[in-house]
Amino acid sequence: MSVTVRFAPSPTGFIHIGNVRTALFNWLYALQSGGQFVLRYDDTDVARSKTEYAEQIAKDLQWLGIEPHRVEYQSKRMASYDEAAQKLKDAGLLYPCYETADELERRRKIRLGRKLPPLYGREALKLTQEEKAAFDAEGRKPHWRFLLPNFESDPFTTKRTEIVFDDAVRGRQAVDLASMSDPVLIREDGTYLYTLPSVVDDIEMGVTHIIRGDDHVTNTGAQIAIFEAMGAKAPQFGHHNLLTTITGEGLSKRTGALSIKSLEESGYEPMAVNSLAVLIGTSENVFAVPDMAALSERFDIASTTKSAAKFDPAELDGLNETLVHALAxxxxxxxxxxxxxxxxxxxxxxxxxxxxxxxxxxxxxxxxxxxxxSAKASDATLEGEDLEFARSAFDYLPEGEISDQTWKSWTDTLKEKFGRKGRGLFMPMRIALTGRAWGPELADLLPLLGREEILARRP
Incomplete structure (x- = not known):
């Protein structure tokens, strides 16, 4: 079986490190199997979806080294969703509901007050044609719910109905459809929530594996039921753990926390981001992996732990430094x-x-x-005896061509003339030459400066 995976971001903001964890898991899984990676924009939310966000997502993935084999936009596939919705309506599996948000909230509170689970009671199934017509006449627009197969003959008498699936990350999973409300697939304004378009696309695009965050585990039960209602076999699912900030807060596109755009603009190496995003929260040690091929060899989706993983930017700094030091x-x-x-x-x-x-x-x-x-920095300054020493030291700069031996010869002379050694000798000279109290080896620095520039830096 040829593997096809998909990454389906909503272009409603800048994707962050948590979103990219999902993209990378899918990309690496495709690499390992020689499969296909589909980038599918979930842009059915017309009001919030923006072209500039979709364009930035494409740039972010390219920067990270992810190269989609296919790009799709759900906004261009509405006819397929309309056809699927009609099929479900004709089968009596998608039914109109006229309750307002306030009415649903009141019912929820009543059920909670009775110590019952706050599930939708399928009251809309009891509406007569006359009642529906009356709602239509007063301008009410229905939302549409999918009728979960959690009953034998009477939809108002549900029974435990387990959807069991083998999760590529979490192992055997069971979701009881009787513990869920019938999911809303179509809003009052006629727009689709992600569930139905996602299932339709997965069927038509031949998606074989759905790899995503573990906040979708429960949703999977309802989605498998929709796959089956559409006459299709559901793909294999894999739910990885989520990333949080170091303080344990969830990541959000709305806040821009740890967005890929911001990480790139901050000067991080893409493989530093990839290494941490993939290896954190797994049984693998986190280290700086040099390229995507090597990361693919280390990636094991089954090694992902079940608890959330905290993304620490300080750890990213260390990985980045390691990668930078290896660059030619x-x-x-x-x-x-x-x-x-x-x-x-x-x-x-x-x-x-x-x-x-x-x-x-x-x-x-x-x-x-x-x-x-051109000129030394001004981060550090000299004063007192150190200043006097540094001024005098320039009188003893060795004659001849400045080479990698000049520094040793110079400092040997300074030790003899001034009796200074260690930090007392080196630090004033470093500050005098660079204006900083830290930096590269001065023996290697002097040849780059040259005699004229060295002497020009006498304090």
Missing amino acids: FDDVKERLGAAGVDISDARAQDFWTLIVKNLKKVTDAGEWWPIIA
């Missing part, structure tokens, strides 16, 4: 130029080799280039 000049040349490094300068490649071990992000190199190319 040619890997980052264009990004260095965008960060302000003059990549046409003959020193640019040596600069990268020198500075990379001091960087957390590639963009940080832009802060160091001016210190090398």
Whole structure:
């Protein structure tokens, strides 16, 4: 069987790291099986769906290294949903309900007051044609519910009806349809909730595996019932654990928390994001995986734990640093130029080799280039005896070409002349040369500066 998976985001905001966890699980599953990955925009909510969000989702996936084999828009497939809805109506499985939100809430409270589960009582099934016509005449628009198969002959006498499925992550799962209200598939304004379009698309697009967050486990029972009502076999499901913020809060597109767009703009490497998004909350150790192929080899959907996983940006920083330190000049040349490094300068490649071990992000190199190319920073200053020492030290800069041996020769002389050593010697010199109290090896820095620039930095 050829594997087909799908990622179905709603273009109502910027996707975040939690959304991408689902996208990556599907993408890696497809990679492992040589299958197909469908990007399907759930854009039936016309009021909230925006073209700019859909475009950003495509950019985000491309940045991460996910390349859809097929792209679909649910807004362009309304005829298929209308046909499916009519089929269910004709079968008596999709029925109109005229209750207002206030009426439904009152009924819910009454049931709770009687210590009954707050389920919909299927009162709309008792409406006569005359009553429905009266509601229509007064301008009420019905919403439409799917009649769950949780009864024998009388829909008002439900019985335990288990939908059992083998979850690729969680193992055997059982959902009792009698514990659920008949789900609303069509709103009062005639627009579809995601459930019916999702099932129709999965059938028509040949989706074989649905991999998504475990907040959908209960929904799966109703969806399998709809698949069967449509005369189709449901795909295999896999429900992975969700990601939360470090404080345990859920992620939301509305708040923009940990959006992929913001992570890219902050200078993170895509594989740092991928590594943490996939490996956190699994039995695998979290480490910086260099590329998607290697991540595919490490990915095991069954190793996902059942409890939610907290996404810690500090952990992302560590992974990012590891990946950056392994990057060659040619890997980052264009990004260095965008960060302000003059990549046409003959020193640019040596600069990268020198500075990379001091960087957390590639963009940080832009802060160091001016210190090398033009003038020292002003992050740290000298005073007192350290200032006097540094001023005098420049008188002992060795003659001849500045090489990787110049620093040792220079500091050997300074130790002898001033009796300084260790931090007392090195730190004033570092601050004098760079304006910072930390940074790359000075032995490697001096050749990049050259004699003229070194002497120009005498404090």
